[in-house]
Amino acid sequence: MLFHVRMDVALPHDLDPHRRTELLHAERDRLLELQKMGVWTHLWQVVGQYGAIGILDVPTNDELHAFLSSLPLWEFMRVEVTPLATHSSDQDAQP
Amino acid sequence: MLFHVRMDVALPHDLDPHRRTELLHAERDRLLELQKMGVWTHLWQVVGQYGAIGILDVPTNDELHAFLSSLPLWEFMRVEVTPLATHSSDQDAQP
Amino acid sequence: MLFHVRMDVALPHDLDPHRRTELLHAERDRLLELQKMGVWTHLWQVVGQYGAIGILDVPTNDELHAFLSSLPLWEFMRVEVTPLATHSSDQDAQP
Amino acid sequence: MLFHVRMDVALPHDLDPHRRTELLHAERDRLLELQKMGVWTHLWQVVGQYGAIGILDVPTNDELHAFLSSLPLWEFMRVEVTPLATHSSDQDAQP
Amino acid sequence: MLFHVRMDVALPHDLDPHRRTELLHAERDRLLELQKMGVWTHLWQVVGQYGAIGILDVPTNDELHAFLSSLPLWEFMRVEVTPLATHSSDQDAQP
Amino acid sequence: MLFHVRMDVALPHDLDPHRRTELLHAERDRLLELQKMGVWTHLWQVVGQYGAIGILDVPTNDELHAFLSSLPLWEFMRVEVTPLATHSSDQDAQP
Amino acid sequence: MLFHVRMDVALPHDLDPHRRTELLHAERDRLLELQKMGVWTHLWQVVGQYGAIGILDVPTNDELHAFLSSLPLWEFMRVEVTPLATHSSDQDAQP
Amino acid sequence: MLFHVRMDVALPHDLDPHRRTELLHAERDRLLELQKMGVWTHLWQVVGQYGAIGILDVPTNDELHAFLSSLPLWEFMRVEVTPLATHSSDQDAQP
Amino acid sequence: MLFHVRMDVALPHDLDPHRRTELLHAERDRLLELQKMGVWTHLWQVVGQYGAIGILDVPTNDELHAFLSSLPLWEFMRVEVTPLATHSSDQDAQP
Amino acid sequence: MLFHVRMDVALPHDLDPHRRTELLHAERDRLLELQKMGVWTHLWQVVGQYGAIGILDVPTNDELHAFLSSLPLWEFMRVEVTPLATHSSDQDAQP
Numbered sequence: 044m045l046f047h048v049r050m051d052v053a054l055p056h057d058l059d060p061h062r063r064t065e066l067l068h069a070e071r072d073r074l075l076e077l078q079k080m081g082v083w084t085h086l087w088q089v090v091g092q093y094g095a096i097g098i099l100d101v102p103t104n105d106e107l108h109a110f111l112s113s114l115p116l117w118e119f120m121r122v123e124v125t126p127l128a129t130h131s132s133d134q135d136a137q138p
Numbered sequence: 139m140l141f142h143v144r145m146d147v148a149l150p151h152d153l154d155p156h157r158r159t160e161l162l163h164a165e166r167d168r169l170l171e172l173q174k175m176g177v178w179t180h181l182w183q184v185v186g187q188y189g190a191i192g193i194l195d196v197p198t199n200d201e202l203h204a205f206l207s208s209l210p211l212w213e214f215m216r217v218e219v220t221p222l223a224t225h226s227s228d229q230d231a232q233p
Numbered sequence: 234m235l236f237h238v239r240m241d242v243a244l245p246h247d248l249d250p251h252r253r254t255e256l257l258h259a260e261r262d263r264l265l266e267l268q269k270m271g272v273w274t275h276l277w278q279v280v281g282q283y284g285a286i287g288i289l290d291v292p293t294n295d296e297l298h299a300f301l302s303s304l305p306l307w308e309f310m311r312v313e314v315t316p317l318a319t320h321s322s323d324q325d326a327q328p
Numbered sequence: 329m330l331f332h333v334r335m336d337v338a339l340p341h342d343l344d345p346h347r348r349t350e351l352l353h354a355e356r357d358r359l360l361e362l363q364k365m366g367v368w369t370h371l372w373q374v375v376g377q378y379g380a381i382g383i384l385d386v387p388t389n390d391e392l393h394a395f396l397s398s399l400p401l402w403e404f405m406r407v408e409v410t411p412l413a414t415h416s417s418d419q420d421a422q423p
Numbered sequence: 424m425l426f427h428v429r430m431d432v433a434l435p436h437d438l439d440p441h442r443r444t445e446l447l448h449a450e451r452d453r454l455l456e457l458q459k460m461g462v463w464t465h466l467w468q469v470v471g472q473y474g475a476i477g478i479l480d481v482p483t484n485d486e487l488h489a490f491l492s493s494l495p496l497w498e499f500m501r502v503e504v505t506p507l508a509t510h511s512s513d514q515d516a517q518p
Numbered sequence: 519m520l521f522h523v524r525m526d527v528a529l530p531h532d533l534d535p536h537r538r539t540e541l542l543h544a545e546r547d548r549l550l551e552l553q554k555m556g557v558w559t560h561l562w563q564v565v566g567q568y569g570a571i572g573i574l575d576v577p578t579n580d581e582l583h584a585f586l587s588s589l590p591l592w593e594f595m596r597v598e599v600t601p602l603a604t605h606s607s608d609q610d611a612q613p
Numbered sequence: 614m615l616f617h618v619r620m621d622v623a624l625p626h627d628l629d630p631h632r633r634t635e636l637l638h639a640e641r642d643r644l645l646e647l648q649k650m651g652v653w654t655h656l657w658q659v660v661g662q663y664g665a666i667g668i669l670d671v672p673t674n675d676e677l678h679a680f681l682s683s684l685p686l687w688e689f690m691r692v693e694v695t696p697l698a699t700h701s702s703d704q705d706a707q708p
Numbered sequence: 709m710l711f712h713v714r715m716d717v718a719l720p721h722d723l724d725p726h727r728r729t730e731l732l733h734a735e736r737d738r739l740l741e742l743q744k745m746g747v748w749t750h751l752w753q754v755v756g757q758y759g760a761i762g763i764l765d766v767p768t769n770d771e772l773h774a775f776l777s778s779l780p781l782w783e784f785m786r787v788e789v790t791p792l793a794t795h796s797s798d799q800d801a802q803p
Numbered sequence: 804m805l806f807h808v809r810m811d812v813a814l815p816h817d818l819d820p821h822r823r824t825e826l827l828h829a830e831r832d833r834l835l836e837l838q839k840m841g842v843w844t845h846l847w848q849v850v851g852q853y854g855a856i857g858i859l860d861v862p863t864n865d866e867l868h869a870f871l872s873s874l875p876l877w878e879f880m881r882v883e884v885t886p887l888a889t890h891s892s893d894q895d896a897q898p
Numbered sequence: 899m900l901f902h903v904r905m906d907v908a909l910p911h912d913l914d915p916h917r918r919t920e921l922l923h924a925e926r927d928r929l930l931e932l933q934k935m936g937v938w939t940h941l942w943q944v945v946g947q948y949g950a951i952g953i954l955d956v957p958t959n960d961e962l963h964a965f966l967s968s969l970p971l972w973e974f975m976r977v978e979v980t981p982l983a984t985h986s987s988d989q990d991a992q993p
Contacts, residue, residue: 108318128298186312203983217756223963413488471692583698597851603678773888793868882946
């Protein structure tokens with residue numbers, strides 16, 4: 044089941060530089076891990092913003108929330124979730 | 139080059155039913171055609187709305203505009219375009 | 234899997250009165266049917282508005298979209314879907 | 329009398345970690361208590377956000393405000409209250 | 424129990440003039456009736472707008488919705504309801 | 519001359535607790551004083567928010583601004599002023 | 614007593630051309646009349662929009678509403694009223 | 709003196725097709741004429757929208773409004789004007 | 804050439820009190836100076852807000868930006884500029 | 899390929915003055931460099947705001963993001979990117 048996720052990150056400018064670096068590395072590791080698990084199927088950078096758009100494939104809403112809130116930058120992100128369904132004009136869904 | 143496209147359709151309720159049917163068929167044909175051409179790489183239905191999210195792969199902005207404005211429902215759609223770049227944590231972009 | 238749905242209805246003031254009555258009866262029948270099926274678990278009137286809030290329990294996003302777009306007033310509604318997860322302080326979710 | 333409540337929490341990133349833990353425990357205890365009292369009838373997590381949707385059953389507006397402002401996280405929450413009425417298509421309200 | 428109500432009216436410009444006059448007279452009669460019943464305790468004109476602010480005193484949300492939706496201009500109004508509670512600095516609420 | 523005032527308060531979470539207590543007492547005293555003067559004719563708590571709605575009766579805009587900016591919490595409030603006029607369906611305004 | 618008024622006009626595109634011309638002439642006459650009366654002290658065109666900004670000097674809110682709603686284009690305008698007070702740095706208000 | 713102009717066009721779907729064609733041709737002619745006059749220095753299509761961004765070079769606000777309101781599609785456009793000044797990091801403005 | 808300016812000031816609550824006082828005095832001096840120069844033709848207080856509305860008469864956009872950014876509170880203000888033109892119903896613009 | 903960029907800068911008021919000066923110089927140097935490279939073709943100051951509008955000419959979205967995120971003030975800016983296409987009424991695009 045697919046979900047569209049828009050994430051916008053706002054790090055406080057007075058965040059300790061060491062913690063900032065640790066957070067960014069941890070975020071990257073977790074995003075790569077979720078992609079390898081097949082949970083996070085697409086990940087794009089939004090041009091000109093500290094933001095990303097992702098597509099996640101998860102069996103339930105509970106798991107979706109668990110994956111998103113496991114991101115190291117979770118507390119610094121604004122996330123907007125949009126449930127996706129099969130489009131009737133999707134070529135992969137034609138009979 | 140990838141672009142994220144959010145489309146919301148609003149058909150006037152007094153649109154001639156015959157024209158409405160024609161438009162919907164033509165829209166579906168054009169969407170399938172653009173997918174077969176490799177221009178429209180993903181197409182999803184937004185749950186609960188007469189709207190869709192698509193990803194297009196085009197070489198230039200001019201072609202992107204030409205493809206979008208070639209949609210039969212073009213004059214009844216509100217479209218929002220977001221340019222996408224490679225995300226530094228995308229597993230397909232790792233060295 | 235639960236979804237929160239906010240629906241706002243706007244009927245055109247020049248809608249044929251007969252069609253309006255038919256639509257309202259059909260809408261009511263479909264809403265009762267979805268409740269009897271166990272799909273639509275809660276349905277509330279928003280005070281002072283031609284709008285409603287519902288909770289739906291469905292196994293997939295595709296089914297959620299199919300149920301919502303099967304409503305007779307579908308083309309006159311603005312719908313906003315919010316995926317819900319188990320809250321860690323929900324008393325029914327305590328170990 | 330039912331009210332729909334949307335709560336969004338924003339904890340300051342420089343909040344003392346000890347106070348943060350205390351607040352979260354106290355919030356959980358108070359939410360469980362209000363559920364046991366029958367005041368808070370439903371509580372859901374909003375997927376992807378530090379937010380919740382609840383349904384409260386209270387006899388008066390004064391009591392609703394007293395319950396909401398008794399939450400330990402009250403000063404860090406943005407709350408939106410929507411009064412609910414019986415929906416004419418609610419199956420439990422049919423004659 | 425008090426509720427704050429903001430009402431904005433938008434009559435279609437092509438509404439039949441006779442029906443318009445009837446609606447406006449009926450609206451006025453109903454508003455006066457609700458005031459005489461003690462339901463509608465204050466009613467003010469918003470300067471420069473076709474809008475009003477009212478305070479209603481009703482025992483339940485269901486009755487509030489019934490009163491508001493009984494207004495003859497109901498289908499042409501956008502209504503926003505805000506539940507009110509006793510303010511701790513209200514001089515009539517001092518011990 | 520009546521004005522509708524919506525006030526939303528946002529106290530910084532790191533405000534000195536002693537100053538906070540002083541400010542809240544002073545605010546309450548000033549609100550009671552303005553009510554006794556007949557300037558502030560109604561004061562309601564907005565349910566679920568650190569906000570209030572008031573009705574003020576003042577002879578001029580200058581005095582309205584002077585009264586509002588004399589509130590001890592003035593610098594922590596967002597205030598929205600709406601001028602009110604006599605409503606043609608107000609029962610106290612009938613000939 | 615001064616009020617700042619922002620007016621935005623939206624004439625329906627299918628308005629009868631004769632009525633449109635009449636309305637525009639009547640609006641102009643009324644605006645000139647209100648200026649001659651000293652009620653409407655300033656009137657500016659907003660560049661690039663079918664809108665205007667005005668300053669009105671009236672003794673009461675009731676008169677302000679009466680003047681604004683007397684405009685022939687009243688039913689086609691969105692009006693926003695902002696009460697003005699003497700600015701402490703206004704050179705005409707210095708002691 | 710430069711001004712940034714964002715124009716969004718919304719043609720009514722029931723506009724007479726002949727008039728529509730005439731309007732579009734006239735709009736194009738007028739836009740070309742303003743460019744030849746040196747008034748309209750840049751004109752770009754906004755991708756995915758029936759909208760444009762332009763830069764105009766005019767000596768006064770009055771002339772700017774006159775040029776914009778001379779566009780044949782003027783009554784069907786929403787226009788937003790942003791005054792521009794020389795940027796201190798513009799290479800053409802370096803000493 | 805006239806411009807309408809809306810200014811909203813937000814001073815940080817932890818600003819050094821001495822610097823705050825200095826800034827406010829300097830702002831007042833600069834506003835009076837700009838009025839004496841004939842640049843700032845009108846200045847009004849927005850009732851209930853830490854905000855002002857002004858009308859400036861300047862020959863170019865560059866000078867407008869220079870004057871506004873010369874205000875001592877510049878870095879704490881949100882400013883919105885609206886270019887004004889002569890209104891066709893302005894009595895001073897009649898032939 | 900052209901992109902329209904709106905940038906709004908918000909520097910924290912407690913930023914170290916030395917770092918602030920360094921950042922502003924570095925920003926200016928980078929903006930001049932991008933102009934010399936032919937990447938940044940136009941740069942304008944938005945009047946009355948700490949903001950700018952730019953036009954960039956880049957071959958890909960990835961390069962656009964790289965250029966924008968290379969700005970020294972990047973972490974203090976809100977950026978909005980709008981892809982531009984050739985306008986059918988652009989005089990330079992006429993056959």
